[in-house]
Amino acid sequence: MELVLNGLKRNTRTRTFMKALVLKAYNQFEVQEVGNPVLGPDEVLVAVKACGICGSDVHGMDGSTGRRRPPIIMGHEAAGIIGEVGADVKEWSPGDRVTFDSTIYCGVCAYCRNGQVNLCNNRRVLGVSCEDYRQDGAFAEFVAVPERILYRLPENLPFERAALVEPFSIALHALGLAQRRLNDTVVVVGAGMIGLALVQALRHTGCRKLISVDVSPERLELARSCGATHLVNSAGKPLDQIQEITQGAGADVTFEAVGLPPTVDLSLRCLRKGGSAVLVGNVTPVVDFPLQVVVTRELTVRGSCASRGEYPACIDMLARGALDPAPLISALAPLSEGAAWFDRLYRKEPGLLKVVLKP
Numbered sequence: 362m363e364l365v366l367n368g369l370k371r372n373t374r375t376r377t378f379m380k381a382l383v384l385k386a387y388n389q390f391e392v393q394e395v396g397n398p399v400l401g402p403d404e405v406l407v408a409v410k411a412c413g414i415c416g417s418d419v420h421g422m423d424g425s426t427g428r429r430r431p432p433i434i435m436g437h438e439a440a441g442i443i444g445e446v447g448a449d450v451k452e453w454s455p456g457d458r459v460t461f462d463s464t465i466y467c468g469v470c471a472y473c474r475n476g477q478v479n480l481c482n483n484r485r486v487l488g489v490s491c492e493d494y495r496q497d498g499a500f501a502e503f504v505a506v507p508e509r510i511l512y513r514l515p516e517n518l519p520f521e522r523a524a525l526v527e528p529f530s531i532a533l534h535a536l537g538l539a540q541r542r543l544n545d546t547v548v549v550v551g552a553g554m555i556g557l558a559l560v561q562a563l564r565h566t567g568c569r570k571l572i573s574v575d576v577s578p579e580r581l582e583l584a585r586s587c588g589a590t591h592l593v594n595s596a597g598k599p600l601d602q603i604q605e606i607t608q609g610a611g612a613d614v615t616f617e618a619v620g621l622p623p624t625v626d627l628s629l630r631c632l633r634k635g636g637s638a639v640l641v642g643n644v645t646p647v648v649d650f651p652l653q654v655v656v657t658r659e660l661t662v663r664g665s666c667a668s669r670g671e672y673p674a675c676i677d678m679l680a681r682g683a684l685d686p687a688p689l690i691s692a693l694a695p696l697s698e699g700a701a702w703f704d705r706l707y708r709k710e711p712g713l714l715k716v717v718l719k720p
Contacts, residue, residue: 380720381434381501382699387424388707390700395434398497398505402449405508407459410520412499413438414699414716415528416553418488419706420644433490436500436718437463440514440523450508460526460676462510463487464667465496479534479667500699502720512672515680521693521717522679525554525686530668530675531641532558536566537671538663539614540637546570546607549589550628551618552580554689554715555641557587559616561684564588572606574599574627579712586688595627603631612636620644629654629662637661689715696720 378394385391400406415438421429429435440460446453453459466473466481473481487506488498498504514523532555541547547568549559552575563571564587572591573584581592593602603612611633617625620642628638629651638660655662678684691713694702702716 379502380696381497382436382696382718384422384429384431384433384435386431388422389431390422390703392697392699395501397503400445400447400505401507402447403507403509404447404505405443405450405453405459405511406445407439407441407461407499407504407506408444409436409439409499409501409504409720410441411439411524411693411717411719412436413524413528414702414706414718416555419703422703422707428489428491430490430495433488433495434497434499434501435488436498436504437487437489438524438527439487439499439504440520440526441499441504444503446508453508453511458514458516458520458523459511460514460523460672461487461506461512462668462672463527465507465510468509477669479669500696500718500720502696512676514676518676518680521690521719522686523676524717525689525715526672526675526679527668528554529558529562529679529684529686530671531555531665532562533671533675534668535559535616535639535641535665536562538665539616539639540661541566541614543567544569545613546572546610548572548574548603548612548615548628548631549584549618550574550595550615550624551642552577552584553618556616556618557583557689557714558684558686559618559641560584560587560589565683570606572603572612574603574624577711580714583688583714595624599627600631607633615639616641618642620648622648626651629660632658632660634658635660637663639663639665641665686715690717692716694718 381395383393418435443457465485466478467483470482485496573589574593615628615638617628617640625648
């Protein structure tokens with residue numbers, strides 16, 4: 362029987378407390394028992410079945426980014442089952458399989474009304490604690506999210522793969538911003554999760570040459586399996602290698618998926634005259650900018666932030682196998698082992714790319 366209790370529609374009463382992986386202090390995690398999220402009338406409570414550790418979580422755990430200030434429950438790449446719904450929620454029910462956007466947008470500002478929800482004036486990101494706000498995330502048994510950021514999952518898409526809709530949607534968003542044509546030569550700088558997702562997506566778009574650049578031989582081999590036609594190790598002379606592959610012409614389009622000064626520089630210098638770059642990575646807030654290269658070669662440079670509207674296509678492509686996160690998942694682990702896996706990722710243990718925790 363459905364009951365309405367304290368403004369929530371629920372099928373059964375739930376426990377008052379839940380287990381969560383909490384960043385207690387910088388570089389210090391602990392699984393704690395914390396209070397269940399309190400739902401608003403337009404929110405749902407999702408029982409988290411899988412949550413990926415994002416590179417931004419690893420970069421932020423030491424305080425270097427200023428966006429993971431303890432105490433905070435991180436985690437924004439997640440999927441699960443609805444456990445409860447707020448009193449005003451009409452389209453969702455307990456038991457529905459869902460994933461959700463990492464961006465909590467307001468839905469009413471000028472950008473939201475224009476469909477640019479990733480640029481929302483009141484934007485919050487799950488699992489982020491910064492100067493402006495604190496928003497607990499999904500490294501927990503339950504997470505509360507507004508119904509407007511929910512997406513339904515097909516039955517044939519496992520939760521651990523569905524948790525990676527978020528990073529794949531970021532890649533699809535960047536892809537949509539690029540000035541691309543059929544038979545272009547494309548360079549993807551960085552073979553982390555976003556870079557490899559970009560390579561997977563780009564292999565379907567008719568690239569003449571698809572060049573992956575990274576410092577890790579292991580990740581470059583992953584890029585080859587994802588569809589890269591050429592591999593460039595940035596430990597050598599990557600610009601010279603790209604010039605050789607393109608016979609001196611340069612690339613038509615580049616995607617920068619790291620966000621460090623040398624990788625941003627390379628993504629611009631390896632372009633042909635009139636080429637275009639999409640900057641996705643943002644590990645460092647400020648980089649040197651080769652202004653004369655951009656001006657005299659008349660390059661187009663575009664930033665890409667999160668995603669907006671790509672989730673349905675991404676879910677469909679994952680369900681059909683057009684995109685496949687399975688080769689990119691290094692480990693599935695219980696939430697209780699989260700601290701150890703964060704440490705291994707932070708130390709850049711060879712062979713690790715994406716770790717998915719299961720509460």
